[in-house]
Amino acid sequence: MEAWAEENKQEIELLRRNEQFRREFLQNLSHEFKTPVFAIQGYVDTLLAGALANPDVNKRFLEKTAKNVDRLTHLLNDLDEISSLERGELTLYKTNFVIQELVKDVFESLSIKADANHIHCSIKKGCESPLTVFADKEKLRQVFTNLIENSIKYGKQGGHITSSMYKTDGKHILIExxxxxxxxxxxxxPRLFERFYRTDEGRSIDVSGSGLGLSICKHIIEAHGQTIHVRSTEAVGTTVGFTLDARKD
Ligand SMILES: Nc1ncnc2c1ncn2[C@@H]1O[C@H](COP(=O)(O)OP(=O)(O)OP(=O)(O)O)[C@@H](O)[C@H]1O
Ligand SMILES: [Mg+2]
Incomplete structure (x- = not known):
């Protein structure tokens, strides 16, 4: 009887939390859409009200409109991604590949953003010898892109980003x-990997983020049957780490 009551209590608690989660989700979603939609509305109304004929502002207002349209597109793509991940629809195409090569590729593709902040990206000393993982390379590219973009966005001018990789038990590779x-x-x-979760500091640095990046990373790593974690100290820095299967023959 007691066990049954306890089980019921847990179930009710779970339902209550799901309900809370759903409410928060909708609230966040409408907030994320409102900002760019209101901005677009503002610029378009101003242009229609006469600014279109004013060469001092018309191009700038259209550019701002385009930027907010981009933001909406980005948000919709992320939402699509999240919902297919959450429906468990993700099909992984796993191959063997050298993890350092993928990391260098992503460093390269983000080099303009990193250079703009004078941030130096490198593979940690001692981690250069190639390690082969068995994973979905394109999904992993997305994980590295999200993590390295975060490290650039929330990094300091003239700072450093390093990636390290280690063989752990012969079957797994730990990447940080x-x-x-x-x-x-x-x-x-504890809440960092939740969808839409952002810190106030994060919000003030990047107004256009949506707080979906880390939750997408978590989904992808968990779809691989692996785990992701974060450790961080304010004003010192952040490390995000996850595991992958080592090479399979
Ligand atoms: N490397 C980091 N250093 C400091 N804070 C971080 C770092 N990575 C993430 N965060 C914090 O975690 C929050 C969630 O990150 P996440 O990548 O999910 O969202 P985002 O970067 O805000 O937006 P998006 O990735 O959707 O553009 C960020 O808003 C930021 O506050
Ligand atoms: Mg991000």
Whole structure:
């Protein structure tokens, strides 16, 4: 009887939390859409009201409109991604590949953003000898892109981003991305991988983010049957790490 009551209590608690989660989700979603839609509305109305004929502002207002349209597109793509990940629809195409090569590729593709902040990206000393993982390379590219973009965004001018990789038990590879940026207060860490979760510091640095990046990373790593974690110290830096299967023959 007691066990039954306990089980019921847990179930009710779970339902209550799901309900809370759903409400928060909708609230976040409408908030994320409102900002760009209101901005677009503002620019378009101003242009129609006469600014279109004013060469001092018309191009700039259209560019701002385009930027907000981009933001909406980005948001919709992320939402599509998240919902297919959450429906468990993700099909993984796993191959063997050298992890350092993928990391260098992503460093390269983000080099303009990193250079703009004078941030130096490198593979950690001692981690250069090639390690082969068995994973979905394109999905992993997305994980590295999200993590390294974060490290650039929340990094410091002239800072460093390093990636390290280690063989753990012969079957797994541990990969970490470390930055020396603003760091994250301890109280945020338990919720960081939730969709839409952002810190106030994060919001003030990048107004256009949506807080979906890390939750997409978590989904992808968990679809591989692996785990992802974060450790961070405010004003010192952040390390995000995850595991992957080592080469399979
Ligand atoms: N390397 C980091 N250093 C400091 N804070 C970080 C770092 N990575 C993530 N965060 C914090 O975690 C929050 C969630 O990150 P996430 O990548 O999910 O969203 P985002 O970067 O805000 O937006 P998006 O990735 O959708 O553009 C960020 O808003 C930021 O506050
Ligand atoms: Mg991000």
């Amino acid at each position: 991305i470390t930055d020396d940026g603003i760091g994250i207060n301890e109280r945020h860490l």
